[in-house]
Amino acid sequence: MKFLNALEGFLWKTSRNVLNFGLGRRINFTAIKKISVPNIGAQIFLNIAGGALISVGATMIILADIGATTTDVLLTGISHQTGLSIAAASFGLLTILLILLICVRAKVGVGTIVIPLAVSTTFIYSFSLIPNPHNFGAQLIYFLTGLFVISLGVGIGASAGIGMGAYESICHRIAEVRDWHPQIVRLLWEFIILSIGISLGGAFGIGTLIAAVATGWILKYMNSAIGDYLLGRRIRTNCETPLAKGYEYAQSKN
Incomplete structure (x- = not known):
């Protein structure tokens, strides 16, 4: 009975994490409270650093070859079908997202542009600099x-609070226009992206499912560590209120 209760609790919390944080590396930026930094330059630096780290992590997971994150399933699928590099596929996807942002008149912040640009640019170098794992143990470590x-x-990049991710801004705009809940729109978007990626022969595997579940758990418990030890401030998750408000971010207090 205790085991069943524990399992039920785990599944419930996991479902909440998926709803609040999203799947894989396309994590819900609004689930992270923002911090105060001295100026726009410092905020952009956080965006660039966060985007570069996201790209390095995504590269390691792709090289692990046991299943990429949701968006990277699509990128590897595009690369597989066209012969483009992951970086080129990422820039192409970013271009499409920017066109969609304009078409739906979604809110665009500095971070909406800077973070995905940092991700795509880092992809140019990360696959050359990070060696391939040569055995299954190394693959697991990479993953x-x-x-x-x-x-x-994500924790560092989103904490600057100068713009949602590009896809998230689109989802919030759709939710706003259609009067749907942003969480539902985000999940539908994720499943569409994943389905297209799989149909293109992208790197879908058990790792994709693990990443979808695990990333939210990891971010949930890393937030305070990110704030305390890396940024000097505590970042706490605050999911329901900012999601319900759409573009409104709750500001952290010093």
């Missing part, structure tokens, strides 16, 4: 390390 690096990058 697990990649999950933590992605979560770290």
Whole structure:
């Protein structure tokens, strides 16, 4: 009975994490409270650093070859079908997202542009600099390390509070226009992206499912560590209120 209760609790919390944080590296930026930094330059630096870390983590997971995160399933699928590099596929996807942002008149902040640009640019170098794992043990290390690096990058990049991720801004705009809940729109978006990626022959595997479940858990418990030890301030998750408000972010108090 205790085991069943524990399992039920785990599944419930996991479902909440998926709803609040999203799947894989396309994590819900609004689930992270923002911090105060001195100026726009410092905020952009956080965006760039966060985007670079997200890209490095995604690279490690792709190289692990046991299943990429949701968005990277699509990128590897595009790469497989067209012969483009992951970086080129990422820039292409970013271009499409920016066009969609304009078409739906979604809110665009500095971070909406800077973070995905940092991710795509880092992809140019990360696959050349990070060696391929040569055995299954190394693959597991790459995969697990990649999950933590992605979560770290999201926590740092989103904490600047100068713009949602591009896809998230689109989802919130759709939710606003259609009067749907942002969480539902985000999950539908994730499943569409994943389905297209799988149909293109992207790197879907058991790792994709693990990343979808694990990344939210990791970020949930890394937030305070990111704030205390890396940024000097405590970042706490605050999911329901900012999601319900759409673009409104709750500001952390010093």
